[in-house]
Each structure stands twice: as structure tokens, then as C-alpha cells.
Amino acid sequence: MVVNLFQNFNKAFESKVRLGIMSILMVNDNVDFSTLKDLLQVTDGNLASHSKALEELNYIKISKQFIGKKPNTTYEATEIGKKAFADHLNSLELLLKSNK
């Protein structure tokens, strides 16, 4: 049944930007705003809104600090976020297999 395919499909990761954010944070411990923005080629606002949503779900942690006099924002995936995203990827894998 198709519905089982989507058991672990997580709507929090539905959008392309969020898939991108998590993919990057799964393989990088800590990434700053401008790096994430360049890698994903998204606007400041787009990245800010999607990352805020992921933070509210406790899937990522956003840290703000100063480097010298310059404010710096960095992102990292939480353990909960990594697990949830891995489950989501498994659900996508099931979807792919069902389409083969």
C-alpha cells in the first residue's frame, strides 16, 4: 500500500531547501550562514525561514556569536534531527524502490 511507503515521510523535510540544509549538516558538524546560503543558492530570507522552522522542531541548532566585531551565525544538526532525516531518507528510498 502506498501509504506505508510514506510512513516515515516527514513533512518537515518536504521542501528542497530543507532537504539541502539537512544534507549539508549531516556531513558537516558546523556550517555558517553564508556558506549554507552559497551552497544552496537561496535568499537570506528563504534560508532564515526554513532554518528557523527546523530549529523549532529541534532538528537543527542555530548559534550566534561574534568573530571579532562581526556577528556570525552557525548551524548544526541535532541528534534528533539526524535521526529524523535518516528516517525520511529511508522513506524516500522506499518510494524510489517502489518506482523501479
Added chain:
Amino acid sequence: MVVNLFQNFNKAFESKVRLGIMSILMVNDNVDFSTLKDLLQVTDGNLASHSKALEELNYIKISKQFIGKKPNTTYEATEIGKKAFADHLNSLELLLKSNK
């Protein structure tokens, strides 16, 4: 670069319901409304709005006919839709590989 991963990522297939609709129509020539609705466990409105969007993109064809006195709506994927969805699945596959 993450951006290349998403080259063929198609925002039209971003939502779980649309992934479900296309997955079903890729392996079934013709499916009616109630079957699609049961398989996906979605509301009438949800299915109607997502399928309408896919129809507007010419990814699916929606046919309305009478069976006896009863109106019947059936859905099928177009060739364009099948190709676009296959490309989208390839993009998801790249994403999965990059997370391995």
C-alpha cells in the same frame, strides 16, 4: 556542490501527496478518484487541489465520465509527467547517495 544535486528536483513534486499520486500513476494506467483517495488516505479536497495542480502542469490527465448514472473521475500520468517524475526521482536518488 549541493546545488547540482537538486538540478532535476521538481518543486511540483515536493509534497507527499503529489509524490504519492505520481507513484501510483506511474505503475497504473488509469486510477479513479476513490481508489487514489483510499491509497493515499487524503481528504477529497486535498486530492482535488494537488491533482488539479499536476493537471495544470500537464503532468497528469483527469477524465470525467458517467458510469451508468454515476459521475466518475479517473487519472492518468501523461508522458511529460512520467518523464518529469522520473527526473525528480533521479534527483532524489542523487540526494540519497550524497547522504550515504
